[in-house]
Amino acid sequence: SVLLGGALGVGYEDWSHWLPCDxxxxxxxxxxxxxxxxxxxxxxxxxxxxxxxxxxxxxxxxxxxxxxxxxxxxxxxxxxxxxxxxxxxxxxxxFKPGQREVVWKRNCVGAGLSSGFLEPLESTSIHLIQRTAIRLLQMFPKDGIRQSDIDEYNAQMRHELEHIRDFIVLHYHLQQRTDSPMWRDMREMPVPASLQHRLDLFRETGRVFRVPNELFTENSWVQVLLGQGLMPEQHHPSADLMGDRELSSFLGGITTRIEKTVVQMPSHQQYVARYAPAAVVKAPVPA
Incomplete structure (x- = not known):
């Protein structure tokens, strides 16, 4: 960022020790x-x-x-x-994974790559640009810039980016691969304290909580946590209210309804061709 990093001297927090791909x-x-x-x-x-x-x-x-x-x-x-x-x-x-120490300083607000970058595993760049625009509209000054607005904006953007960072780091840290130095290093590395808390909470209780405005839902976290092999030591008492036979019947009914619905649906290609057709264009050649 020429303005934030150069003219205004805002530092950059390097996260490559958690996200090694560059x-x-x-x-x-x-x-x-x-x-x-x-x-x-x-x-x-x-x-x-x-x-x-x-x-x-x-x-x-x-x-x-x-x-x-x-x-x-x-x-x-x-x-x-x-x-x-x-x-x-x-x-x-x-690229260098990380973020600016602040994304709003004086009359300059960073958006997109000028505010930071996370590797494309979850393709979050466009989402963050949109959130920047929405949040700036919500806090747009009327009669001069107020420091309280700047502080609140920076705090919200920092939390949002760190939440996404933690979710991406989760994929690297919790995997079970041992076939190469990178994956072994990622399993053994210390993770951010905020992510470690989520891991400990899920491991000990099976619980996942979502703060308002966080991008990834509880279901997203659970899918990765369980999918990478982290099984909770306990579960909520209400899970015992349904017996195994009743639960199997309930889930089987859901599976049957899904299967009956799917066979009546068009393929993905047919759906896109009908509702969102695009003209055949020649792929652009990068300059």
């Missing part, structure tokens, strides 16, 4: 099959790869740590794990 390579390929309604995130020994099916092409990329591999190894892994004709050139993008 590089990315992105490219687009031609579609070779019908699009599916989800993004794939594929682990590599030094980072991870994304595959995002769009209407007429597929977005691909790798995110990696320069501490654990080099550009050519990451590029070769990406090119070896894609399908379809490559439509765009590719180049290495560098």
């Amino acid at each position: 590089s990315a390579i992105a490219l687009q390929t031609a579609s070779v099959r019908e699009a599916v309604p989800y993004t794939r995130s594929i682990a590599h020994p030094w980072g991870w790869q994304w595959q995002i099916p769009l209407q007429h092409r597929v977005g691909n990329g790798v995110v990696f740590s320069s501490r654990y591999t080099d550009d050519e190894t990451a590029r070769a892994a990406l090119l070896g794990n894609i399908e379809g004709e490559v439509l765009t050139p590719h180049r290495v993008i560098r």
Whole structure:
């Protein structure tokens, strides 16, 4: 940020000790099959790869740590794990995970990359730009800038970014991989105190709480916590009110209703073609 970091001297908090990935390579390929309604995130020994099916092409990329591999190894892994004709050139993008110490100072408010950056595992950049605009409208000065507004704005933005940071760090820290130095280091590293509290609370009680305006819901946290193998030592007493047979019948009924509904629905490709068709355009070539 030329203004915040340069002219106003606002420092930058480096989070790379929690989020080691600092590089990315992105490219687009031609579609070779019908699009599916989800993004794939594929682990590599030094980072991870994304595959995002769009209407007429597929977005691909790798995110990696320069501490654990080099550009050519990451590029070769990406090119070896894609399908379809490559439509765009590719180049290495560098970034430093972290945030500005404050994002509003005097008459300057940072938005987007000028305020901070988190790696793209949860694709939160556009959300944070939108939240910046909404929050600034809520606190927009009428008769001069007040320090209380600045302090409140900075506190809210900091909490929001740290919440997202913790959720992303969770993916790295709680995994069970032992096949490479990066993943072993991520399992053993100390995590932010705010994340450690969430981990301890869930491990001991099975509880997850969400503060208002946090992006990720309780369900999102539970899916990752359980999916990565963290099982609670206790559960809420109300969970014992339904017996195993009754619970099995209840969940089985839900499964049956879902299956009956799904077979009547169009495929993802058919739905998009009907309600959100896009013209076939040539993929732009980056400058």
